[in-house]
Amino acid sequence: MSFPQLIGYSVLTLAVWKLVQRRASRKANTLDVAGPASEHWLKGNMESICVDGFERCLKIAADYGGAIKIHAFFGDKWLYVSDPRALYHILVKEQHNFEEIDDFIFCNKLVFGAGLISTLGEQHRRQRKMLNPVFSISNMRELLPIIQHVSHQLKSILVSNLSTHNSVELDVLPWISRSSLDCVCEGVLGYHSAALDTGNENEYTEALRMLSSSISKTIVFRPIVPVVVRNFSLYWCKKIADWLTISWLPTQTMRNLRELRHIVEIADSGSRTIFQEKKAALAAPSPMPSQSYDTSGGTRGKDIMSIMLKANASSAEGDRLSDAELLGQMNVMIFAGLETTTAAVARVLYMLAKHPHIQQQLRAEICDAMTAHQALEVDHSHTKDSFGSVRLPYDSLMNLPFLDAVVRETLRVYPSLPVLARKTTTVGSVPLQFPVRSVSGEEINTIPVAKDQIFVISVLAANHNQAVWGEDASEWKPERWLNSTQVGVKDGVRYAGVYSSMMTFLAGNRSCIGFKFAEMEIKDALAALLPAIHFALPSEPDDSGNVKEIYWKTSVFHTPVVKAPAGDGETPHLPLSMRLVRE
Numbered sequence: 001m002s003f004p005q006l007i008g009y010s011v012l013t014l015a016v017w018k019l020v021q022r023r024a025s026r027k028a029n030t031l032d033v034a035g036p037a038s039e040h041w042l043k044g045n046m047e048s049i050c051v052d053g054f055e056r057c058l059k060i061a062a063d064y065g066g067a068i069k070i071h072a073f074f075g076d077k078w079l080y081v082s083d084p085r086a087l088y089h090i091l092v093k094e095q096h097n098f099e100e101i102d103d104f105i106f107c108n109k110l111v112f113g114a115g116l117i118s119t120l121g122e123q124h125r126r127q128r129k130m131l132n133p134v135f136s137i138s139n140m141r142e143l144l145p146i147i148q149h150v151s152h153q154l155k156s157i158l159v160s161n162l163s164t165h166n167s168v169e170l171d172v173l174p175w176i177s178r179s180s181l182d183c184v185c186e187g188v189l190g191y192h193s194a195a196l197d198t199g200n201e202n203e204y205t206e207a208l209r210m211l212s213s214s215i216s217k218t219i220v221f222r223p224i225v226p227v228v229v230r231n232f233s234l235y236w237c238k239k240i241a242d243w244l245t246i247s248w249l250p251t252q253t254m255r256n257l258r259e260l261r262h263i264v265e266i267a268d269s270g271s272r273t274i275f276q277e278k279k280a281a282l283a284a285p286s287p288m289p290s291q292s293y294d295t296s297g298g299t300r301g302k303d304i305m306s307i308m309l310k311a312n313a314s315s316a317e318g319d320r321l322s323d324a325e326l327l328g329q330m331n332v333m334i335f336a337g338l339e340t341t342t343a344a345v346a347r348v349l350y351m352l353a354k355h356p357h358i359q360q361q362l363r364a365e366i367c368d369a370m371t372a373h374q375a376l377e378v379d380h381s382h383t384k385d386s387f388g389s390v391r392l393p394y395d396s397l398m399n400l401p402f403l404d405a406v407v408r409e410t411l412r413v414y415p416s417l418p419v420l421a422r423k424t425t426t427v428g429s430v431p432l433q434f435p436v437r438s439v440s441g442e443e444i445n446t447i448p449v450a451k452d453q454i455f456v457i458s459v460l461a462a463n464h465n466q467a468v469w470g471e472d473a474s475e476w477k478p479e480r481w482l483n484s485t486q487v488g489v490k491d492g493v494r495y496a497g498v499y500s501s502m503m504t505f506l507a508g509n510r511s512c513i514g515f516k517f518a519e520m521e522i523k524d525a526l527a528a529l530l531p532a533i534h535f536a537l538p539s540e541p542d543d544s545g546n547v548k549e550i551y552w553k554t555s556v557f558h559t560p561v562v563k564a565p566a567g568d569g570e571t572p573h574l575p576l577s578m579r580l581v582r583e
């Protein structure tokens, strides 16, 4: 073993030791709440909850209520929460006493720099103050043409494979993922990623596409990262990662870490180039000929980064973000907006394929709106895109009642991020809307919590809570949003979510800043695809006589896979049977 590797592994050993010490001290904390028995001496209940745990997450909430003690790694006890008052307390009212956990913040800091998901306290508050207005509705209105261009390119790619009479089975997932990448790159960075133009890949776009899966593959290192980052500068952290992953140890885990390190370098260097070009473009009013990211069509400077740079330049000195912070936002936005939106668009298409009558009703609403919009416009060159399809203006698109209902219901029943984590920064207590049982079986309304207590915020259980959403909470019923203005409110009780009263985009100052962007992107994809394409679940047997059955695996995200024997049950795929819509 070389000297640098010896240092690398010594640091790793020290980090693991410190971690075990911290876990042991937390173990002493009592948490007097009922919950399921531990299922494994090391992993507790974590495997059944985190690995493909959709049903399990809902079952424990149904069995124990809105606050449950679960067994985590190394005997740690976590509080699994979905109670509305508890979530309001943690995420809104007392949010300063409940932070993101160290693993999350420190790993994000290493990967993305000082963006929103890597900062806490005053620094985070200052960043949100600057960024909140950037995601305003008026800015979304300006951004829509960029998104529409991408959606219609997606449509034309799918359409080019189809005919009116025969259905064709196609895996739509890679196309949805590429289209989401183009939406965030063009809409957020103003960078022409052209991910939908296969064969036109570049290193930067590929790195952005791989980032999320590469992070998931290195999850085993997450708990160690805070200990290392706290004790070493960024320079030394990088050096330690290099030493640990020198190729003499050819395990897959080390290869994964090396791959992530490489991807982060490429993403960082690409973002720096775009950032410098943007700053230069802002300083020089006329278009820069060397700019590679402008698809123009009047959309130059309307992307989120350009708006952010302008807002930053004109804000008071004390509020201004540093270049490092601005740069940090770029990778954060791509990461936060890519897999989440891909999962949502994929799920909504799957649900529509499964429910043909709802698909037809939605298609009719979109087509009627397009016809009505076209009838109003004298000059059709403004209403049609380059593929000859009608473009709905922002307000029409966002106010289609059934489209809105389908999108809301999908995001409620299948939130892209089913669980999140927080920890206490001080000793305190968490009040409950609906009482639960203590370990001894007593009814309790408040749970005392120690400092550093970890919480699992169950977005999934909150969105399926029958006490708030009704007995049919777990059913996908878009019409529930049409029949009442009080959806998600029962006896005055509701969740504090920023989007309707669901928790999909969370609540409070750390809620999703991009939710209007995501909503617009999902709706626009449907408005582009449905008038042209009919979607159905696969029905044709393959060469071995097996029909593909899609199953959604839940981990950090929901991912569609094809069940055995037609598929391997692991690789992400969403095969749908498609044909052109008959006039």
Ligand code: HEM
Pocket (backbone or CB within 6 Å): 116, 117, 128, 184, 188, 332, 333, 334, 336, 337, 338, 340, 341, 344, 415, 416, 417, 420, 421, 504, 505, 506, 509, 510, 511, 512, 513, 514, 515, 517, 518
């Ligand atoms: C369906 C799509 C999306 C879902 C379900 C979603 C959900 C969420 C959730 C639950 C959080 C809170 C995470 C936490 O506190 O740990 C979050 C944060 C965030 N999201 Fe989204 N998101 C989506 C799309 C987007 C898009 C398109 C963007 C950017 C264009 C974006 C940018 C962000 C950012 C920057 C944060 C961090 C906010 C902060 O810490 O202040 N998201 N998102």
